[in-house]
Amino acid sequence: MSPAMSPAALLRALPLAALLLLLLSPARAARQARRPNVVLILTDDQDVCLGGMTPLKKTNALIARMGITFVNAYVPSALCCPSRASILTGKYPHNHHVVNNTLEGNCSSKLWQKIQEPYTFPALLKAMCGYQTFFAGKYLNEYGAEDAGGVGHVPPGWSFWYALEKNSKYYNYTLSVNGKARRHGENYSVDYLTDVLANMSLDFLEYKSNFEPFFMMIATPAPHSPWTPAPQYTKSFQNVSAPRNSNFNIHGKNKHWLIRQAKTPMTNSSIQFLDDAYRKRWQTLLSVDDLIEKLVKKLEVNGELDNTYIFYTSDNGFHTGQFSLPIDKRQLYEFDIKVPLLVRGPGIKPNQTNKMLVANIDLGPTILDIAGYDLNKTQMDGMSLLPLLRGDKNITWRSDFLVEYQGEGYNGSDPTCPGLGPGVTHCFPDCVCEDSYNNTYACVRTLSASWDLQYCEFDDREVFVEVYNLTADPHQINNIAKTIDQEILEKMNYRLMMLQSCSGATCRTPGVFDPGYRFDPRLMFSNHGLRARRFSAQFL
Numbered sequence: 001m002s003p004a005m006s007p008a009a010l011l012r013a014l015p016l017a018a019l020l021l022l023l024l025s026p027a028r029a030a031r032q033a034r035r036p037n038v039v040l041i042l043t044d045d046q047d048v049c050l051g052g053m054t055p056l057k058k059t060n061a062l063i064a065r066m067g068i069t070f071v072n073a074y075v076p077s078a079l080c081c082p083s084r085a086s087i088l089t090g091k092y093p094h095n096h097h098v099v100n101n102t103l104e105g106n107c108s109s110k111l112w113q114k115i116q117e118p119y120t121f122p123a124l125l126k127a128m129c130g131y132q133t134f135f136a137g138k139y140l141n142e143y144g145a146e147d148a149g150g151v152g153h154v155p156p157g158w159s160f161w162y163a164l165e166k167n168s169k170y171y172n173y174t175l176s177v178n179g180k181a182r183r184h185g186e187n188y189s190v191d192y193l194t195d196v197l198a199n200m201s202l203d204f205l206e207y208k209s210n211f212e213p214f215f216m217m218i219a220t221p222a223p224h225s226p227w228t229p230a231p232q233y234t235k236s237f238q239n240v241s242a243p244r245n246s247n248f249n250i251h252g253k254n255k256h257w258l259i260r261q262a263k264t265p266m267t268n269s270s271i272q273f274l275d276d277a278y279r280k281r282w283q284t285l286l287s288v289d290d291l292i293e294k295l296v297k298k299l300e301v302n303g304e305l306d307n308t309y310i311f312y313t314s315d316n317g318f319h320t321g322q323f324s325l326p327i328d329k330r331q332l333y334e335f336d337i338k339v340p341l342l343v344r345g346p347g348i349k350p351n352q353t354n355k356m357l358v359a360n361i362d363l364g365p366t367i368l369d370i371a372g373y374d375l376n377k378t379q380m381d382g383m384s385l386l387p388l389l390r391g392d393k394n395i396t397w398r399s400d401f402l403v404e405y406q407g408e409g410y411n412g413s414d415p416t417c418p419g420l421g422p423g424v425t426h427c428f429p430d431c432v433c434e435d436s437y438n439n440t441y442a443c444v445r446t447l448s449a450s451w452d453l454q455y456c457e458f459d460d461r462e463v464f465v466e467v468y469n470l471t472a473d474p475h476q477i478n479n480i481a482k483t484i485d486q487e488i489l490e491k492m493n494y495r496l497m498m499l500q501s502c503s504g505a506t507c508r509t510p511g512v513f514d515p516g517y518r519f520d521p522r523l524m525f526s527n528h529g530l531r532a533r534r535f536s537a538q539f540l
Contacts, residue, residue, distance in 0.1 A: 035213040036346055037308040038367050039295065042087070042217065043288060044080065044138060044168050044224035045281075046314035048073075049335040050243050052223070055236075055282040058293045059342070063312050067344030068352040068389060072447055074359050075316050077405050078329045078336040080167075081107035081141045083315040083360060084219075088120040090364030090380030092402055095503055099406040101141040101167075108140040108148055113155070121364035123157030124378070125215050129371040132212045134204045136162040136197045137219030144176060151176035162200050168221035169193065170228035170284070188231055193221050194287040195230070198294050205298050215367065220291065222284035223318075229283030236286060242278040242320040247475040252323035254479040256464050258424075258439050259331070262324035262432045270430060274320045274327050281318075309345030309370060309389075313360065328426060328434040330405060332443050332456050332466070333476050337403055348389050356388055357447040359401050381507040399448040400511035402499040403456075409437030444496050448513040455492035467492075488512075491519050 046052045053060065075083045077093050085091075085098035085107075096116050099105045106112050117123065125131040135158050144151045144165030151174060154161045165174040170193050171186040184191040201218055208214055229236070242248070249266050252259035292312070299305040316329045317336045329336045341358065344350075361382030365375050369384035387395050409423040417424070417431035426434035443456035452471045458464040465481040467489070473480075481489070491512045499507065510516035 034307065035372070036370050037214045037216075037304060038311070038345075038370055039216045039218070039299075039308060040311045040363065040367070041288075041292065041295075041313075042084075042137070042219040043285070043312075043314045044219070044221055045316060045318045045329060046223055046285070046340060047317040047319075047335055047338075048314075048340040049317060049338055050245075050278075050320060052281075052285075052314075052318070053340050055285045056289045056292075058289045059312060062292055062296045063310055063342040063344045064351075066350050067310075067342060067348045068354055070341040070343070070354050070356070070358050070385075072355055072357050073313065073339050073341035074337050074357070074401065074403070074445060075339055076359055076361060076401065076403055078316040078331065078403075079405065080138075080224075080315050081105070082405075084140055085112070085116070087315070087360045087363050088122070089116055090121060090361050090378065090382045092361060092381050092499075092502070092507065093404050093406075094500060095379075095381060098140075100408050102408075103142050103145055103147060105406070105408075108142040108145065110148055112140075113148065113153065117155045117157075119379070120155070120157055121368050121380075122215060122217065123155075124368060124373060125371055126157045126159060129368075129373055130212055131371060132159045132209055132214045133157060134160040134201070134208075134214065134216045135219075136200045136217075137164055137193075138168050138221060138224075139163045139219065141167050144174070151181050152179045154179045160204060162197075164193070164219075164221070168224035170221055170226070192230055192287070194284070194291060198291040201291070201295055202298050205295075205302060205304075213371070215371075218291070218295075220288050222288050223281035225277070227277060227280035227284055229280060230287045233283045233286045237279050237282045240279050240282060241275040245322075245475060247322045247477055249321050249324055250477070254481075255323065255466060256439070256441075256458055256460075258433065258436050259323050259325070263430060264324040266321065266324050266326070267430055270326050270428070270432075271321065277327050278320050307346055309343065309348075309367075311363065311367075312340065312342040313363070314339040315360075324432070325434060326428050326432060330435055330439070332403060332405070332441055332454070334470070334474075337445070343385075343389060345389065349391060352391075354388055356397050357399065357401060357445075358385060358388075361401075379504050381502065381504060383508060398508060398511065399514050400444050400446040400495065400499075402496075402502070402507070403441075403443040403445055404500065405439070405441055407437050407439030407441075408435050409439075442496055442500055444492055444499060444512075446492075446511055446513065448511065451513050453492075455489075455496065457493070457496060465489075494519060 076086055077083050081101045082093045082098045085096045089096045097106050101107050103109050122133050126133050151165050161178050163176045173184050175182045251264040317338050318329050319335045320327050362385050365380050365382045366385040369386045409425050414424050414427045416427040424433040424436045438460040440459040441456050446453040454468045456466045466479045467481040467484055468476040495512050
């Protein structure tokens with residue numbers, strides 16, 4: 001056996017390539033460590049149109065004022081599970097096939113787990129970019145269902161997994177802790193979910209590896225029902241009530257029948273109920289504000305704040321009394337589809353406002369772009385926001401995007417209001433219903449230099465159309481479908497058909513009012529199959 005070589009002799013014997021690799025490996029490790037970290041905070045049902053950001057003083061100071069606020073940020077479907085699926089996949093609902101909050105609607109179903117989960121952006125971050133990944137909070141509404149693997153199922157892409165079983169709660173819930181069930185009770189000091197998520201996040205930042213960049217997704221229950229505030233905040237905002245803007249407690253004339261069926265004026269008890277809900281929603285958000293403060297302070301103490309992007313957004317908006325609908329989301333109007341989006345991070349100048357039209361399908365591409373992943377290797381429909389975050393000049397950006405929703409309704413009557421017959425759901429005691437099977441619609445939301453427009457078609461016997469000019473009518477009171485120029489209607493109809501059939505790059509083609517847009521009326525007839533697909537496709 002040869003005698004042991006000295007370190008100097010060993011270095012002399014190494015091939016040049018191997019020697020360079022050995023010498024450069026510390027520098028490579030340093031570069032790896034310097035890659036940006038990313039934190040995504042996702043709230044549940046937080047509006048932006050009705051003052052939803054007002055109670056978040058710390059969040060506004062620590063993220064908005066230190067970075068950029070996107071004032072035209074939207075979701076492609078105003079419902080929890082389809083919207084969250086869009087965030088994770090970077091795709092429109094017609095491409096990820098999650099259409100509602102049920103297993104039958106593909107929410108955390110076996111099919112979702114097989115077809116979509118392996119290609120979510122966190123899975124790519126971990127497998128292809130070397131990120132350590134952390135999830136805490138509400139995942140998808142049916143996560144943990146026994147028919148879909150229970151809480152033992154941990155989606156690919158997560159190094160650390162602390163997911164809520166099913167829908168938002170504040171007490172008496174079960175978490176999947178890396179696939180093992182952990183039951184929580186109703187002791188505030190150890191069980192209040194928003195605080196539990198904060199503590200888990202701080203623990204991760206304390207004990208994670210310092211040799212890999214990290215991605216954190218923290219999905220709070222607030223301000224979703226049952227709107228249970230922390231005890232120290234139960235007396236906050238006692239004089240606050242839901243905004244009485246111009247579309248509050250009015251009849252939704254010239255709108256889809258589901259909106260028209262709402263009773264106007266609302267009863268005193270309904271108004272008292274929604275005011276109470278609005279107040280409690282704000283109260284629950286105060287704990288989210290505390291979470292943000294703790295998180296930012298911990299990143300600062302760790303010396304990681306300057307190298308970390310922090311995104312703050314919601315899965316959908318909310319309404320409280322608009323068009324006499326008491327409380328919910330899932331409608332096509334601004335209050336339900338528009339969400340907050342704040343970002344701070346490396347290279348982002350403070351206290352900025354951006355008016356570009358962005359959507360939550362852009363979050364996945366943006367975070368992958370930050371990590372250095374080649375977006376051409378994905379099938380995502382969204383666009384990277386990184387050029388906007390950096391303040392790049394002469395950017396070509398979208399002027400429209402797609403909104404789509406498949407209504408829910410029972411075959412039988414809603415037990416709250418049996419007299420209404422089958423097909424409606426989410427009904428209140430005064431028999432105002434928030435959804436129905438034919439509350440199925442698709443919209444083109446356009447924001448260009450010349451137009452601020454929304455064009456929507458319903459899948460019902462009427463093929464009902466709603467069109468709003470938001471420059472003249474920001475609260476969407478007057479449906480102008482019967483008075484707007486016929487040529488615009490035809491162009492918007494065709495654009496809607498194209499978007500409903502898009503995938504990947506074809507979802508980013510020029511909109512109706514863009515210079516590069518081309519419209520041939522004959523295509524409306526030769527492509528009639530596109531429209532049939534939009535309203536009759538069986539996703540599952």
